[in-house]
Amino acid sequence: MEVIDLRSDTITRPTEKMRQVIAGAEVGDDVYGEDPSINCLEQLAAKKLGKEKALFVPSGTMANQIAAMVHTSPGDEIITEITSHIFLYEAGGLGRLGGVQTHVLQGERGLFSPEALEGAIRGENIHFPRTTLVAFENTHNRAGGRVFSPEELAPHLEICRQAGIKTHLDGARIFNAAVALDITPDLLVQDFDSVSFCLSKGLGAPVGSILCGSTDFIHEARRVRKILGGGMRQGGILAAAGIMALEEAEARLARDHRLARILAEAIEKMDNFQLEFPVESNIVVGKYLGAQKIGEVVARLKEKGLLVNAFGPSSLRLVTHQDVKEEEVYQAAEIMGSI
Numbered sequence: 001m002e003v004i005d006l007r008s009d010t011i012t013r014p015t016e017k018m019r020q021v022i023a024g025a026e027v028g029d030d031v032y033g034e035d036p037s038i039n040c041l042e043q044l045a046a047k048k049l050g051k052e053k054a055l056f057v058p059s060g061t062m063a064n065q066i067a068a069m070v071h072t073s074p075g076d077e078i079i080t081e082i083t084s085h086i087f088l089y090e091a092g093g094l095g096r097l098g099g100v101q102t103h104v105l106q107g108e109r110g111l112f113s114p115e116a117l118e119g120a121i122r123g124e125n126i127h128f129p130r131t132t133l134v135a136f137e138n139t140h141n142r143a144g145g146r147v148f149s150p151e152e153l154a155p156h157l158e159i160c161r162q163a164g165i166k167t168h169l170d171g172a173r174i175f176n177a178a179v180a181l182d183i184t185p186d187l188l189v190q191d192f193d194s195v196s197f198c199l200s201k202g203l204g205a206p207v208g209s210i211l212c213g214s215t216d217f218i219h220e221a222r223r224v225r226k227i228l229g230g231g232m233r234q235g236g237i238l239a240a241a242g243i244m245a246l247e248e249a250e251a252r253l254a255r256d257h258r259l260a261r262i263l264a265e266a267i268e269k270m271d272n273f274q275l276e277f278p279v280e281s282n283i284v285v286g287k288y289l290g291a292q293k294i295g296e297v298v299a300r301l302k303e304k305g306l307l308v309n310a311f312g313p314s315s316l317r318l319v320t321h322q323d324v325k326e327e328e329v330y331q332a333a334e335i336m337g338s339i
């Protein structure tokens with residue numbers, strides 16, 4: 001039985017063409033700055049995002065953690081939304097690696113209000129930690145792939161600017177956000193001090209993420225990457241895949257979004273599921289309305305050839321990506337409706 005895997009856009013495998021690009025990649029020692037493929041990828045990524053410099057890192061988690069470590073000092077406080085990846089899914093790295101305290105704000109679909117942000121920023125007082133960083137996420141995973149326009153985040157960024165607080169954007173799926181809004185990604189990140197994104201999700205590369213920012217920021221980030229063990233020597237075989245992903249995959253993301261909408265429309269007609277969030281990119285969250293435990297639902301879908309992830313006590317997350325065919329999306333909907 002062919003399995004339909006909608007657990008994540010991280011599961012994509014390199015295409016035959018990408019494997020050839022990997023096999024033919026020019027390489028050198030990147031810790032000496034001598035890997036031509038990594039240098040090329042970093043230049044291309046910085047240009048696409050309109051930042052001075054970029055750094056190739058093994059994962060999105062490392063990119064976010066490096067950003068936090070560069071922007072803050074131990075004992076500082078980071079503000080982020082309560083369902084953000086950097087708070088929920090990075091194994092406590094902010095506290096453990098950066099020695100910083102996290103101040104989480106309850107958001108509405110992934111974003112807190114400007115007033116809540118203003119109220120959370122610490123004043124000058126010897127009792128308080130210093131608020132030195134606010135981290136945002138776009139698209140927002142836990143909010144069902146929600147896309148934030150530049151206008152929606154502008155008031156928050158203005159507050160940070162006036163308070164002298166740095167801003168980081170976890171843009172793991174920033175190209176999905178740009179495609180959904182039909183604008184270039186640089187417009188979504190221009191007012192952030194740093195931005196991370198994943199090559200290994202919708203863009204289809206096997207490994208790697210990018211961290212972008214000013215020349216000074218990336219200089220420090222390169223040092224912190226070394227501290228964390230992320231200097232990768234002949235990493236050009238991975239960067240070559242990243243270059244191809246950046247050059248070619250962006251155009252394909254609109255298809256992923258279209259497939260997600262097909263799935264969403266099918267879920268809207270089901271008796272046993274409903275949509276938890278409007279579908280804005282490649283993530284669909286279905287709320288299960290039946291009597292079974294969500295773990296049993298996931299197991300029954302698996303028996304029928306559909307892999308999905310549980311997303312809380314009564315919800316499932318389904319993610320569209322390059323390795324899923326259009327007819328498989330219809331089959332997935334049929335399987336969901338049948339349990």
Ligand SMILES: *Cc1c(COP(=O)(O)O)cnc(C)c1O
Nearest residue numbers: 059060061062085137141170172
């Ligand atoms: C996947 C993801 C990350 C981390 O990426 P890894 O490469 O898996 O470490 C960070 N933020 C968001 C929003 C993500 O979806």
